[in-house]
Amino acid sequence: MRNFLIKTGINAVALWIAAIVVPGITLAQDSKTTGAKVLTIIVIAAVFGVINAVVKPIANFFSFPLIILTLGLFTFVVNAFMLQILSWLSDTLGLAFHINDFFWTAILGALVVSFVSMLINLLLPDHLEQR
Secondary structure, rough: HHHHHHHHHHHHHHHHHHHHHHOOEEOOOOOOOOHHHHHHHOOOOOOOOEEEEHHHHHHHHOOHHHHHOOOOHHHHHHHHHHHHHHHHHHHHHOEEEEEHHHHHHHHHHHHOOOOHHHHHHHHHHHHHHOO
């Protein structure tokens, strides 16, 4: 449970930074107060964590030849697909997360989310994730 909470926090920060950096990604702009924005970002990060746990292994399995062929660069397309699923699901659930264009916006967002997640995982001590 602790590992899921840590990964949700990392995803929340990464999605928030991606929404700031990438034009075309909106996150929690409908919320009036700071507390509502933070709660929306945490809920969206939790949904993103569930999508990554359920859908991403299936997508990686079926795209494995393309991942090998592109020397791993196709994983950004898979991650962009995960962000697009998050956008669709958050629209369905009434959450404030949206991606305007799949290709460039989602790819750039996936790049930012991957980079920020990698950076935060490097900065976190290893003993927090092993428990």
